[in-house]
Amino acid sequence: MSTRLEARNITKRFGGLEALRGVSVTAQDEILGLIGPNGAGKTTLFNIICGFLRPTSGAVIFEDRAIHTKRTHEITQSGIARTFQIVKPFSDLTVLDNVLAGLGCHIYATPRVFAEQYSTRTTIEPAREILAFTDLTKWADTLAGNLPIGLQRKLEIARALATQPRLLLLDEPAAGLTSGEADELAVLVRKLRAQGKTIIVIEHNMAFAMNLCQRIVVLAQGEIIAQGTPAQVQTDERVINAYLGH
Amino acid sequence: MSIAQNLSNAMVLASTYILIAIGLTMVYGVLKVLHVAHAGVYASGAFVGLGAFNFVRPFCTPTLEDARLASNLAFWISLPIAMIVSGVMGALIYLLIYRYTWGKSPTISLVASVGLFTLIQDLLQKPFLLGPRQQPYPAGGAGMPRIETPWFMITPTQVLILFVTLILLAIVYVILNRTRIGLGWQAASLDPEMAAAVGVNVTHVIVLNFFLGSMLAGAAGVLVGVYDNMVFSTMGDVPSYKAFVVVVLGGLGSVPGTIVASIVLAVTETFMVAFAGSLMPRDAIAFLVLILLLMFRPRGLLGRA
Amino acid sequence: MDYFVSLAVFAGIWVVLALSLNILMGFAGQVSLGQAAFFAIGAYTSALCALKFDQPFFVGFFAAILVTGFVGAFLGLPSLRVRHDFLVLATMGVNFVVVAIFKYVDFFGGALGLIDIPTPRFFGVNNDIPYLILVWLYVGAAILISWYISKTWTGLALNAVRINEEAAAAVGISVPRFKIYAFIVSAALAGGAGSLYAHYLKSLFPDNFNFIESIVILSMVVVGGVGTLRGPIIGAIILRALPELLREVHDYRFTLYGGLIVLMMLFQPMGLLGDDSTLMRGLRRLFVRKEKVDYEHAA
Numbered sequence A: 001m002s003t004r005l006e007a008r009n010i011t012k013r014f015g016g017l018e019a020l021r022g023v024s025v026t027a028q029d030e031i032l033g034l035i036g037p038n039g040a041g042k043t044t045l046f047n048i049i050c051g052f053l054r055p056t057s058g059a060v061i062f063e064d065r066a067i068h069t070k071r072t073h074e075i076t077q078s079g080i081a082r083t084f085q086i087v088k089p090f091s092d093l094t095v096l097d098n099v100l101a102g103l104g105c106h107i108y109a110t111p112r113v114f115a116e117q118y119s120t121r122t123t124i125e126p127a128r129e130i131l132a133f134t135d136l137t138k139w140a141d142t143l144a145g146n147l148p149i150g151l152q153r154k155l156e157i158a159r160a161l162a163t164q165p166r167l168l169l170l171d172e173p174a175a176g177l178t179s180g181e182a183d184e185l186a187v188l189v190r191k192l193r194a195q196g197k198t199i200i201v202i203e204h205n206m207a208f209a210m211n212l213c214q215r216i217v218v219l220a221q222g223e224i225i226a227q228g229t230p231a232q233v234q235t236d237e238r239v240i241n242a243y244l245g246h
Numbered sequence B: 001m002s003i004a005q006n007l008s009n010a011m012v013l014a015s016t017y018i019l020i021a022i023g024l025t026m027v028y029g030v031l032k033v034l035h036v037a038h039a040g041v042y043a044s045g046a047f048v049g050l051g052a053f054n055f056v057r058p059f060c061t062p063t064l065e066d067a068r069l070a071s072n073l074a075f076w077i078s079l080p081i082a083m084i085v086s087g088v089m090g091a092l093i094y095l096l097i098y099r100y101t102w103g104k105s106p107t108i109s110l111v112a113s114v115g116l117f118t119l120i121q122d123l124l125q126k127p128f129l130l131g132p133r134q135q136p137y138p139a140g141g142a143g144m145p146r147i148e149t150p151w152f153m154i155t156p157t158q159v160l161i162l163f164v165t166l167i168l169l170a171i172v173y174v175i176l177n178r179t180r181i182g183l184g185w186q187a188a189s190l191d192p193e194m195a196a197a198v199g200v201n202v203t204h205v206i207v208l209n210f211f212l213g214s215m216l217a218g219a220a221g222v223l224v225g226v227y228d229n230m231v232f233s234t235m236g237d238v239p240s241y242k243a244f245v246v247v248v249l250g251g252l253g254s255v256p257g258t259i260v261a262s263i264v265l266a267v268t269e270t271f272m273v274a275f276a277g278s279l280m281p282r283d284a285i286a287f288l289v290l291i292l293l294l295m296f297r298p299r300g301l302l303g304r305a
Numbered sequence C: 001m002d003y004f005v006s007l008a009v010f011a012g013i014w015v016v017l018a019l020s021l022n023i024l025m026g027f028a029g030q031v032s033l034g035q036a037a038f039f040a041i042g043a044y045t046s047a048l049c050a051l052k053f054d055q056p057f058f059v060g061f062f063a064a065i066l067v068t069g070f071v072g073a074f075l076g077l078p079s080l081r082v083r084h085d086f087l088v089l090a091t092m093g094v095n096f097v098v099v100a101i102f103k104y105v106d107f108f109g110g111a112l113g114l115i116d117i118p119t120p121r122f123f124g125v126n127n128d129i130p131y132l133i134l135v136w137l138y139v140g141a142a143i144l145i146s147w148y149i150s151k152t153w154t155g156l157a158l159n160a161v162r163i164n165e166e167a168a169a170a171v172g173i174s175v176p177r178f179k180i181y182a183f184i185v186s187a188a189l190a191g192g193a194g195s196l197y198a199h200y201l202k203s204l205f206p207d208n209f210n211f212i213e214s215i216v217i218l219s220m221v222v223v224g225g226v227g228t229l230r231g232p233i234i235g236a237i238i239l240r241a242l243p244e245l246l247r248e249v250h251d252y253r254f255t256l257y258g259g260l261i262v263l264m265m266l267f268q269p270m271g272l273l274g275d276d277s278t279l280m281r282g283l284r285r286l287f288v289r290k291e292k293v294d295y296e297h298a299a
Helices: A042-049 A072-077 A095-106 A121-133 A149-162 A179-194 A206-212 A230-235 A237-244 B003-031 B038-064 B067-101 B106-124 B156-178 B180-190 B192-197 B202-228 B237-249 B255-276 B282-296 C002-027 C035-053 C057-075 C084-104 C129-151 C153-163 C165-170 C175-201 C211-224 C230-245 C247-251 C253-267 C278-287
Strands: A005-014 A017-027 A031-035 A057-062 A080-082 A167-171 A198-202 A215-220 A223-228
Touching: A005 A042, A017 A031, A017 A042, A017 A223, A031 A042, A031 A179, A031 A206, A042 A167, A042 A198, A072 A080, A072 A095, A072 C165, A080 A149, A095 A121, A095 A149, A095 C153, A121 A149, A149 A167, A149 A179, A179 A198, A179 A206, A206 A230, A215 A230, A215 A237, A223 A230, A223 A237, A230 A237, B003 B038, B003 B156, B003 B180, B003 B202, B003 B237, B003 B255, B038 B067, B038 B106, B038 B202, B038 B237, B067 B106, B067 B202, B067 C253, B106 C084, B106 C211, B106 C253, B156 B180, B156 B202, B156 B255, B180 B192, B180 B202, B192 B202, B237 B255, B237 B282, B237 C084, B255 B282, B282 C084, C002 C035, C002 C129, C002 C153, C002 C175, C002 C211, C002 C230, C035 C057, C035 C084, C035 C175, C035 C211, C057 C175, C084 C211, C129 C153, C129 C175, C153 C165, C153 C175, C165 C175, C211 C230, C211 C253, C230 C247, C230 C253, C247 C253
Parallel strands: A031 A198, A031 A215, A080 A167, A167 A198
Antiparallel strands: A005 A017, A005 A057, A215 A223
């Protein structure tokens, strides 16, 4: 296994509040779970990895290159895509256009952005493939904002996939889903893993995370309190305390 | 002019800024709406005050004989009328417009507000209201004394402005800090939903908020009209914008911040004009300051980063 | 005849102005109340080219487009740091400052303005018809540019920026860069319109470009329909022609513009001809037999 992502000794302060304290996480080619009680700093860590926030100190290394000084769109172009805990689809675009917006990822920084139409046969075909892969084909022409939450979450994954990431960050993808939808989602994530993508999942739903992830990192109050296989983590006393103590 | 004289002039200017900007900052505090039409209320206040003044003065003259006294009495009658009409106007603006645009994108409220401001200004310009030309508001000092010291001199009209401003500020202070509705405003400006949950009637609070703020703007209109001895339909143009300089400088939604910011702006402007002269009119400089402020200190000089 | 020619010239110029604001507002979601500033910069650039440097019309015209585009990039900078409603405030400020500069700097003619700006004569024809054609060719170009942008990746990226900046960045879109693109295109279009305006009017005064003109442009876009092509075009033609054709309306035109803006914001913020407006839905129901309604399924 090669190291895809390494977050080295990340600290993030907001004024007096320390959201992350010297957190180090590495992700190999795997499905890595990031769990922890509310306010543990999980989403902050995601925001740092994808460039929405700058770490107060520490470094983020993606495929041997430091990315923590880059901006979000550059990080996305270099191969990291994410979904949002509170979904942010392009609500008044169709589902198909949402995916096309992701497909444009490697065009936006080139002059082709001015010259080429975005909706042509050569672009629609791969977009449709992604829709088929995520089971969204029949909603292709629906406005994204009109979809129910479960499908919006899927659409966010589809849009993220369209940017052709090698590392995918999923922020609570199962939140608000029925158990049937969550199962479908787990199947989808495993399929992505089988395609060779590295995936980091923030998850509140313990059962979902334990079932899906190969390795789990537990954050509490800005620090890593445990990591290991789901079985190891599940029996760790500090983890149990962190969850019950809350 | 001496420094002391400039300072005293600046305080008069600051008083008018304070009266205009407090209403704006209060509206922003609760609704988070940039209420451009507030300057329309200000101009309307001046217009109503002038109208009342001209209407009442002939009635005062025969009884008082002394034309000076009659004019003073007419002014003191016209001021509260202008304030009340402005207050009602402000409350109506909320009830008819912002109540419906609130909760949508803040840009929608702002654009509606700009539209309303345009409408008010254009109507004021019509012959059946103010007409296209500027009109005198000859109330003089309204019976105020002239203050003279070796270092500076304050004209009766300036005394009038300082006096009215201090009284109105005292009233606002008491209402905000000593009454239920004032505490309700403070609660609502922190968190409208929470305030509603603990039994504050947010609609009442907001209507009162508009009423009070617009009353002050109306008073400002009257005072500036008297000070410059002219009232004209587009007199709200500069305040529409400059009041936001004060509000942003003061940290958006903070009444004490607004007062401090008014003084800072007025002093800076006065001294810049007095000692530096300038390439552009001082108003344009204020606009430039606002653009830079919005870019680099969006929470105001006093606001927390 | 002359009257209608001049009406059509002005209508054309305002159609371009509305389209230019639409690129900012409708495409990139950046509401600007300083569009008259770009209009002014274009007009003054072109007029000064003719008056101070003796250049022919077309040199001034393209100089106007270039200069305004450049200034647009610069004046777009606040949009990178300032939240939406505060951006509106900042652009209002830009309008005031630009007018103040033209008014107080002698090089630009000051408050007395610029006079004797030459009107180009084409093919020896001694009336304004060729100029009218030129104006509407420019309108056609503006429509074409707007349409083309909406079809390209740039258009998609601008849409993404308008809807959600974070999500846009997360699909690899440089939000600042595309905002500035929108400002450049929008400003350049308005600048060209300014040039056409200057050489038709033959004289320019700073007050021609007051804040109220930005409001007029805004009202055209919001009445017509933000983000569509038909909206700003029809909005501009109606709101420009109405006051000219009806005397009563002319006296109250700013009341009308202001009132319309308020009403639109209250009842139909996306405009009368916006994609999801009551009017368009009604028209669609009339003319489109089978409407795909699968939203209920989704919910």
